[in-house]
Amino acid sequence: MILLIIIGLHFGIEGGLEQPVIGLDFYHTSGTNFNFNLGKNDLIHNVQLNLSLGGYFYKGKNPGYSLNIYNCGLMVKKIPWRFTPFFKTGIDYITRELDKNREWGFGFDYAIGCQINFYYENINIYPSFYYSGITDFKANAGCLGIKIGVAYEF
Amino acid sequence: MNFKVIKKCFSFVFFILFVNCDNHIIERSANDYFPLKQGDWWSYTNLDLYEPVSVVITVEALDTILQRECYPFNISGDFHYYTRDQDGIKEYIKLTQNYGGDEYTILQGFVTRLELPLVSGNRFLDSLADSVEFFGKWIKGRYLINGLVSDHQKDDVYGEVYRVIINLSKTIITPDSTIASEDYFEEYYAPGIGMVRFKNKDGDFRIKDFHIE
Numbered sequence: 001m002i003l004l005i006i007i008g009l010h011f012g013i014e015g016g017l018e019q020p021v022i023g024l025d026f027y028h029t030s031g032t033n034f035n036f037n038l039g040k041n042d043l044i045h046n047v048q049l050n051l052s053l054g055g056y057f058y059k060g061k062n063p064g065y066s067l068n069i070y071n072c073g074l075m076v077k078k079i080p081w082r083f084t085p086f087f088k089t090g091i092d093y094i095t096r097e098l099d100k101n102r103e104w105g106f107g108f109d110y111a112i113g114c115q116i117n118f119y120y121e122n123i124n125i126y127p128s129f130y131y132s133g134i135t136d137f138k139a140n141a142g143c144l145g146i147k148i149g150v151a152y153e154f
Numbered sequence: 155m156n157f158k159v160i161k162k163c164f165s166f167v168f169f170i171l172f173v174n175c176d177n178h179i180i181e182r183s184a185n186d187y188f189p190l191k192q193g194d195w196w197s198y199t200n201l202d203l204y205e206p207v208s209v210v211i212t213v214e215a216l217d218t219i220l221q222r223e224c225y226p227f228n229i230s231g232d233f234h235y236y237t238r239d240q241d242g243i244k245e246y247i248k249l250t251q252n253y254g255g256d257e258y259t260i261l262q263g264f265v266t267r268l269e270l271p272l273v274s275g276n277r278f279l280d281s282l283a284d285s286v287e288f289f290g291k292w293i294k295g296r297y298l299i300n301g302l303v304s305d306h307q308k309d310d311v312y313g314e315v316y317r318v319i320i321n322l323s324k325t326i327i328t329p330d331s332t333i334a335s336e337d338y339f340e341e342y343y344a345p346g347i348g349m350v351r352f353k354n355k356d357g358d359f360r361i362k363d364f365h366i367e
Contacts, residue, residue: 141183
């Protein structure tokens with residue numbers, strides 16, 4: 001049973017850079033992100049479902065300021081294509097800090113993009129380009145990003 | 155892995171967090187609290203029914219002071235000069251002293267007027283100090299600004315509004331005398347609008363109308 005669950009599972013790690021374009025560009029210069037994900041292929045619909053945990057870290061124009069977003073999300077992408085569209089949504093714990101003074105809150109994020117898949121045996125390497133948005137249902141902000149991911153499939 | 159269970163868990167967590175999104179942290183992170191463009195204006199009025207006073211602030215065309223581009227703020231005829239840099243808003247300050255009918259500059263420069271972005275609990279402190287010699291006598295000048303972003307509150311009309319408490323201190327010391335003045339006021343800043351209310355020794359002023367370019 002455990003073997004059946006493990007077969008078809010994959011795990012991966014992603015990291016990349018983001019450039020604020022909407023809203024966040026007032027006070028932020030650039031951001032970095034990383035994600036750990038664990039997922040399984042849904043061969044009926046030919047999609048891959050991933051649960052991911054990660055963080056987005058933005059540097060402020062003011063050197064003492066930073067915005068950190070800790071994310072738990074669900075990503076869906078098409079499996080068999082070389083150029084694969086993906087969609088991700090999740091919930092976020094957000095902190096902003098200026099000279100050790102901190103505020104926190106919650107938000108929702110979403111991302112839509114495209115990744116290019118390269119396979120070497122069980123290893124999948126995929127550079128991605130995407131737009132990532134975040135909202136608290138009153139205001140929206142967004143970034144353009146690039147990232148590279150490595151996944152191992154059992 | 156049962157994806158139906160995952161979907162139900164996510165729906166539940168989304169619902170819980172939807173309720174908790176009420177503190178609008180993205181609104182505070184992704185909005186400009188000090189719009190600074192030529193043509194912006196804000197009109198304020200005090201809450202005194204018997205002696206109503208209006209204050210109009212207009213941003214004039216760019217000017218250059220001490221090799222820095224500044225926006226002149228015409229505050230009902232009184233000009234203040236502001237410029238923006240990576241740390242926030244700076245104000246041009248000039249302290250002068252009158253001798254024999256002539257005005258002499260004791261000190262001039264830029265000080266932090268408002269550190270941006272606004273984060274509750276943040277304190278900012280900036281000062282200018284200089285001394286000059288007049289006919290063998292030294293005259294010292296000092297300008298000190300002490301600010302605190304005390305808190306933020308949700309306003310039904312203007313959104314997440316920050317309150318900033320500012321204390322200003324000006325001192326001119328001559329061999330014969332010390333002239334000191336202190337000023338204390340509160341300012342309230344709203345996202346995308348700027349200052350929507352201020353309280354000083356002249357009263358409590360609230361925004362009546364505004365225009366942002």
